Amino acid sequence: MALVLNEEQRLLRDTARDFLASTAPVSALRKLRDERDPLGYDPGLWQQMAELGWASIFLPEDYGGLDFGFAGTGIVMEECGRTLAASPLFTSAVVGASAVLLGGDDRQKAELLPAIAGGELTLALALEESHHHRPTHIDCRVTAEGEGFVLDGSKTFVLDGHSADQLLVVARSHGGATDSDGLSLLLVERTAAGVSCQRTIMADSRNAARLSFDRVRVDAGGLIGGLGDGWAILEPVLDRGRVAIAAEMMGCALEAFERTVAYLKERRQFGALIGSFQALQHRAAQMQADFELCRSVLLQALTAVDETPEQLPILASLAKAKLNELVKRVTNEAVQMHGGIGVTDELEIGFFLKRARVAMQIFGDTGYHKDRYATLCGY
Amino acid sequence: MQDLEQFRQEVRRWLETNCPPSQRQPVTPKEQYWGGRRGKFPSEDARLWYERMRDKGWIVPEWPTEYGGGGLSDHQGRAIRQEMKRINARTPLYGIGIWMLGPALLEYGNDAQKQRHLPAIINGEIRWAQGYSEPGAGSDLASLQCKAEDKGDHFLVNGTKIWTTAADKCDWIFCLVRTNPDVKKQEGISFLLIDMDDPGISTTPIGLISGESEFCQTFFDNVKVPKENLVGELNKGWSVAKALLVHERKLMAEMGSDSPRKIVAPNDAAREYLAFENGKIADAQLRSDLVDYNMQMHAIALTHFRGFEEKAAGVRSAAPLVMKYLGTEAEKTKSELLLAIMGSRGLGWEGEGFTAEELDTLRLWAMSKAMTIAGGSSEIQLNVIAKSVLELPQPGEQ
Numbered sequence: 001m002a003l004v005l006n007e008e009q010r011l012l013r014d015t016a017r018d019f020l021a022s023t024a025p026v027s028a029l030r031k032l033r034d035e036r037d038p039l040g041y042d043p044g045l046w047q048q049m050a051e052l053g054w055a056s057i058f059l060p061e062d063y064g065g066l067d068f069g070f071a072g073t074g075i076v077m078e079e080c081g082r083t084l085a086a087s088p089l090f091t092s093a094v095v096g097a098s099a100v101l102l103g104g105d106d107r108q109k110a111e112l113l114p115a116i117a118g119g120e121l122t123l124a125l126a127l128e129e130s131h132h133h134r135p136t137h138i139d140c141r142v143t144a145e146g147e148g149f150v151l152d153g154s155k156t157f158v159l160d161g162h163s164a165d166q167l168l169v170v171a172r173s174h175g176g177a178t179d180s181d182g183l184s185l186l187l188v189e190r191t192a193a194g195v196s197c198q199r200t201i202m203a204d205s206r207n208a209a210r211l212s213f214d215r216v217r218v219d220a221g222g223l224i225g226g227l228g229d230g231w232a233i234l235e236p237v238l239d240r241g242r243v244a245i246a247a248e249m250m251g252c253a254l255e256a257f258e259r260t261v262a263y264l265k266e267r268r269q270f271g272a273l274i275g276s277f278q279a280l281q282h283r284a285a286q287m288q289a290d291f292e293l294c295r296s297v298l299l300q301a302l303t304a305v306d307e308t309p310e311q312l313p314i315l316a317s318l319a320k321a322k323l324n325e326l327v328k329r330v331t332n333e334a335v336q337m338h339g340g341i342g343v344t345d346e347l348e349i350g351f352f353l354k355r356a357r358v359a360m361q362i363f364g365d366t367g368y369h370k371d372r373y374a375t376l377c378g379y
Numbered sequence: 380m381q382d383l384e385q386f387r388q389e390v391r392r393w394l395e396t397n398c399p400p401s402q403r404q405p406v407t408p409k410e411q412y413w414g415g416r417r418g419k420f421p422s423e424d425a426r427l428w429y430e431r432m433r434d435k436g437w438i439v440p441e442w443p444t445e446y447g448g449g450g451l452s453d454h455q456g457r458a459i460r461q462e463m464k465r466i467n468a469r470t471p472l473y474g475i476g477i478w479m480l481g482p483a484l485l486e487y488g489n490d491a492q493k494q495r496h497l498p499a500i501i502n503g504e505i506r507w508a509q510g511y512s513e514p515g516a517g518s519d520l521a522s523l524q525c526k527a528e529d530k531g532d533h534f535l536v537n538g539t540k541i542w543t544t545a546a547d548k549c550d551w552i553f554c555l556v557r558t559n560p561d562v563k564k565q566e567g568i569s570f571l572l573i574d575m576d577d578p579g580i581s582t583t584p585i586g587l588i589s590g591e592s593e594f595c596q597t598f599f600d601n602v603k604v605p606k607e608n609l610v611g612e613l614n615k616g617w618s619v620a621k622a623l624l625v626h627e628r629k630l631m632a633e634m635g636s637d638s639p640r641k642i643v644a645p646n647d648a649a650r651e652y653l654a655f656e657n658g659k660i661a662d663a664q665l666r667s668d669l670v671d672y673n674m675q676m677h678a679i680a681l682t683h684f685r686g687f688e689e690k691a692a693g694v695r696s697a698a699p700l701v702m703k704y705l706g707t708e709a710e711k712t713k714s715e716l717l718l719a720i721m722g723s724r725g726l727g728w729e730g731e732g733f734t735a736e737e738l739d740t741l742r743l744w745a746m747s748k749a750m751t752i753a754g755g756s757s758e759i760q761l762n763v764i765a766k767s768v769l770e771l772p773q774p775g776e777q
Contacts, residue, residue, distance in 0.1 A: 002688050003681070003684060003688045004685070004689050004692045004694055261769050264771060265770075265771065272772075272775075273772040275771040275772045276771065276772040276774050281761065281762065281771050282758070282761040282762075282765070284765060284769055284771065285760075285764035285765045285769065288697065288764050288768055288769060289701040289704055289705055292697060292698050293675075293678035293679065293681075293682055294678070295685070295698075296678060296681035296682040296684070296685040296698075297677075297678050299681075300681050318674055318677055318678070322678060370667065370670045370671070373670055373673070373674060374659070374660075374666060374670040375658075375659070377670070377673060378658075379650075379658075379659060379660050379669065
């Protein structure tokens with residue numbers, strides 16, 4: 001993939017856009033919210049998405065995947081961002097599948113990946129332990145016992161944590177409280193003895209949970225990668241997740257922006273269309289310039305996943321930081337430029353605003369990624 | 380693509396053999412060759428290098444061979460520039476004839492004009508100046524008043540042009556002139572080529588806040604210009620002007636990445652002037668400003684690349700329209716950042732006590748203020764984006 005979509009990729013984008021507009025518009029999320037849906041997403045929709053191949057886009061054909069490349073994941077994530085489609089796509093088919101693909105042994109891959117690809121099995125990453133993304137600050141303990149392991153600790157902001165079939169838990173076997181050395185990834189059934197789960201209702205009406213683990217037994221086959229060597233898997237998995245969520249934020253920002261620009265062309269005040277006022281034109285034009293930058297950054301980061309993984313850390317941080325800033329600015333301006341109706345629940349702009357704030361915190365806020373970018377640059 | 384790689388290898392070998400070692404050093408303003416009647420080669424090696432590139436057709440690789448170009452594709456031209464950059468090869472000939480007038484003539488000029496002017500640019504015979512702005516026509520360029528009256532076999536030009544870059548060293552000037560005062564302002568403008576040796580033309584330099592005076596004001600007092608020097612149709616000069624502005628803005632957008640001057644890089648300056656603690660810049664504000672700048676430049680570089688890829692693939696894109704705004708604003712940001720990093724050592728105006736780089740940084744900081752004004756100010760760029768990309772209603776539109 002270069003910085004221009006090819007025919008196949010454009011077709012995927014158009015198909016995804018049509019499908020989501022008719023099957024999972026923003027009103028579907030509103031319905032899930034208003035009905036306090038216990039699952040938090042529509043399993044029928046998720047099954048259709050899996051049938052379209054979206055749960056297996058970058059997976060190799062050997063594991064039931066499309067082998068389409070990570071760029072395809074970016075395209076679908078972006079389109080999901082446009083309609084705020086709720087599904088386990090990000091947690092299971094992007095983050096979970098990446099962890100198994102990059103860190104699992106042959107048996108784990110053969111057992112798990114086809115099930116993830118088919119949408120029958122969903123995973124959720126249980127990583128965070130505080131209210132900020134600090135992926136090496138892990139206190140959750142894993143200890144070897146008998147043939148397997150025992151897990152103790154608690155997690156927060158676990159996306160899809162109350163709905164996933166299995167949890168991918170990041171735990172520490174050794175090392176200091178903030179060391180990357182000593183971390184491991186363990187697969188745990190969500191319903192296993194000792195796992196307790198509290199669903200948290202978030203601003204974006206999407207799924208998240210707090211989880212605690214009290215002497216939870218994990219058999220030897222549940223360890224992904226070596227004991228204490230999990231960081232080598234987790235870091236690239238997080239980077240893939242960062243790029244994918246950046247793609248979702250692009251879709252979210254673009255939809256909010258396009259709706260706002262359309263409004264500027266129809267709303268009249270002082271006897272004129274408000275889009276003719278320079279005070280609004282210049283702010284809209286500055287956002288357009290930011291979109292152009294973010295588009296290039298996003299495409300390059302998506303390309304790096306498959307083609308230049310050595311550049312992924314710096315590009316993932318660039319993409320996450322830039323898209324965080326973009327989606328914040330654009331959703332704020334979308335509300336402001338809509339005026340009074342912008343703060344009503346009836347208008348869908350508020351859904352974009354709220355999703356943006358949650359997405360901005362997923363796998364690192366702006367400050368986290370600027371600090372990481374600077375560190376990678378050597379200052 | 381394989382052919383392009385092969386071409387790139389050939390370019391690399393040719394440059395290795397033909398680019399003199401002295402021409403692979405960062406260039407100072409005095410070492411640049413701008414051609415023209417009074418142009419002098421700064422050194423024998425510079426002459427040799429220019430002549431070899433000219434004979435190869437690589438002064439402007441993309442222009443047709445009949446005008447002295449290389450007749451090559453955009454991708455090939457880009458490969459040549461990348462390979463030159465790789466070995467720090469100097470630009471053999473500078474000039475807005477190459478960057479701005481040439482592309483406009485190729486699109487709008489007639490055969491005789493192309494035959495006459497394009498080879499003269501590549502051969503270094505004529506150095507061009509630009510006559511666009513006037514004292515009363517800056518951002519509102521189309522309100523320009525410098526007039527050209529039809530006198531049968533010639534136009535009679537009267538008026539003045541300002542911000543004529545290096546006009547005191549140039550041979551010809553391309554001008555926007557008023558040929559019809561009685562219609563909508565954009566519809567009464569024509570594009571004229573004027574020999575600056577003609578009687579009635581005078582030029583004076585303008586002192587700037589940088590202490591330099593690379594801009595001039597040029598006056599036209601009953602200057603006779605032959606009819607054959609009209610480019611495009613009479614009163615249709617605004618189209619030529621806008622096409623040329625696209626090239627000017629592209630040039631300005633990329634100035635940061637391809638500056639003729641040796642510029643201190645903010646990352647290098649940070650290492651020299653700032654304290655580090657545990658591998659990080661100790662001043663949290665400056666570290667934050669530096670990372671913001673670097674991320675912005677990273678994104679801009681990727682967007683230049685995307686714009687090129689899209690053009691090659693025939694995909695329409697808004698990217699080129701935002702680059703002048705982004706590139707020049709980033710240049711200003713960089714200059715402010717360098718000054719902040721250098722502290723009081725970045726404030727030296729002249730003389731002892733400061734390094735040449737420190738003095739140069741301050742002068743470039745002052746110069747950078749012009750970047751977001753010249754070639755269409757940032758505010759004008761935003762107007763253009765609002766109109767052309769977002770298609771927002773225009774002021775007064777009901």
